[in-house]
Amino acid sequence: GENVEQHPSTLSVQEGDSAVIKCTYSDSASNYFPWYKQELGKGPQLIIDIRSNVGEKKDQRIAVTLNKTAKHFSLHITETQPEDSAVYFCAASNGNQFYFGTGTSLTVIP
């Protein structure tokens, strides 16, 4: 089955700096890679996603890159703000099942 690894598990950055979270996957059949943000006591919310036919996608301060050959994808948050503080999960999907990373707790220090 699929195995998704996520690093780092915790990340602290100064407000205004960039944050990068990386994930790797093992199953070449995975073709959809969403990123979720989870605030304390709430369910995960989709923030950006990318499909295997695309190498990069950007939405304002958030971007995701995908390297199919190396089987890794990354989340980039620029100009971080305190409200970006949360737990971020990556996931890989083959169209049916979703496999989640172990999460990254991001703290943005004002």
Added chain:
Amino acid sequence: GAVVSQHPSRVICKSGTSVKIECRSLDFQATTMFWYRQFPKKSLMLMATSNEGSKATYEQGVEKDKFLINHASLTLSTLTVTSAHPEDSSFYICGYSYPGDTQYFGPGTRLTVL
């Protein structure tokens, strides 16, 4: 994105009682739904998956007689924790998706069993 609701948001019950959690998709009809359990500071642990018109498929180690899942319709699913015990205390999250599409999550239910 799609809107998924969950009720109740939190519940406290006595050991031995049963608790039902409802999950509704409010603005779309999804063919697949998922139930997850999440421990503090941990990732989502998939409990079961169900597709339209079929029974739920439980992950290894999840007792189907203890965690009853009813995929009543394309917009409603329920998880019943039967004879709950303190070790069942956790954060339960439902998710809906279309094949090949993203998964939308409910806000979660915090279950505390005394």
